[in-house]
Amino acid sequence: MNVAEVAPQAFSAVMGLEKYVRANVDRPVLELVKLRASMLHGCAYCVDMHSRNALDSGESSRRLFAVAAWREAPFFDERERTALALTDAVTRLGEHGVPDEVWDAAAKVWSERALADLVLAIATINVWNRIAVTFRNELPTDV
Numbered sequence: 001m002n003v004a005e006v007a008p009q010a011f012s013a014v015m016g017l018e019k020y021v022r023a024n025v026d027r028p029v030l031e032l033v034k035l036r037a038s039m040l041h042g043c044a045y046c047v048d049m050h051s052r053n054a055l056d057s058g059e060s061s062r063r064l065f066a067v068a069a070w071r072e073a074p075f076f077d078e079r080e081r082t083a084l085a086l087t088d089a090v091t092r093l094g095e096h097g098v099p100d101e102v103w104d105a106a107a108k109v110w111s112e113r114a115l116a117d118l119v120l121a122i123a124t125i126n127v128w129n130r131i132a133v134t135f136r137n138e139l140p141t142d143v
Contacts, residue, residue, distance in 0.1 A: 001135045014127055021121040025114075027057055029083050032076075033118070034125045035067050036087045041129040045137040082106040083118055090122045 004011040021030060031054035038046035051064050066073035070084045086106045089098040106115055131137075 003131055003135060014124070014131075017120065017124045017127070021117060021124050024117040025121045028054075028059060029080060029118070030121055031057065031059060032063075032067060032080055033083055033087045033121055035064065036070070036084050037091045037122060037125045038129055039068055040088065040091045041126075041133055043129040043133050045132045045139055046125070046129055048139050079109050082109050086118065087122050090119065091126055 025033075031050055034050040035047065035054065038050055054064055055061065060075075063073075063075045066075050067084070070076055070081070076084065082102075082105050085102045086098070089102045106118070110118060
């Protein structure tokens with residue numbers, strides 16, 4: 001099913017969020033967040049798209065591969081680490097929500113506005129992942 005055709009107003013609303021986060025979150029961080037959430041969801045379509053987008057914008061393949069094991073990898077600065085930790089917590093949102101230590105660490109290095117934008121970015125990629133996985137978006141073969 002193509003949700004853009006079946007529910008164009010809903011698709012447009014999600015696209016509005018996408019445009020907002022693209023304009024308000026640093027691109028390298030945004031691509032790391034999108035890639036990490038997509039990995040957690042097992043969304044091959046989104047992993048492919050966001051890894052290619054990040055490479056096209058100058059990200060190194062080494063850092064992209066390391067997103068799968070970001071806690072152990074030395075390639076990410078404090079802001080990126082807190083963004084990835086928050087991505088994990090929000091994407092795997094459990095019964096008790098985002099752990100205080102994850103939130104507090106992020107709040108130390110992100111301004112209130114930047115943190116709000118980061119959470120919106122994480123929420124947006126989670127919506128896209130759920131759409132792509134549910135509707136079984138197929139990977140492009142012409143890469």
